[in-house]
Amino acid sequence: MEAVNGYLRALVTPHLASRAVRVAFVIGTLLFAINHGAAVRSRTMTQARWISAGLTYLVPYAVSIHGQFMGRGGSKGLEQ
Structure with a gap:
């Protein structure tokens, strides 16, 4: 459980987040x-697709944080 709590703290740790945001922007x-x-070009984006699009950016962020963590x-090593 300590590892999970450490990872959750890492998600909002500034020195890890700065790189993760860049990774999420490019990969996302x-x-x-x-x-x-x-769907964007044909203007058929639905609310469900926009939610999925948001997750498209959150997943690379979380993976980047995990790798750094x-x-x-x-x-x-979180305090480093």
């Missing part, structure tokens, strides 16, 4: 274009 935009580009030794 690429995935958004692949998954929703046609684990690379720093999990909850033991």
Whole structure:
């Protein structure tokens, strides 16, 4: 449970978040274009698709944080 709590804290740790935001922007935009580009161009985006589009950016953010968190030794390395 300590590792989960450490990861949740890492999600909002400024020195980890700055890189994760950049990763989420680049990867999320690429995935958004692949998954929703046609719907945006044809103006058929629904509310459910916009929610999915938001998750398209959140997932790379969470994965980037996880990689940084684990690379720093999990909850033991969060203070670094």
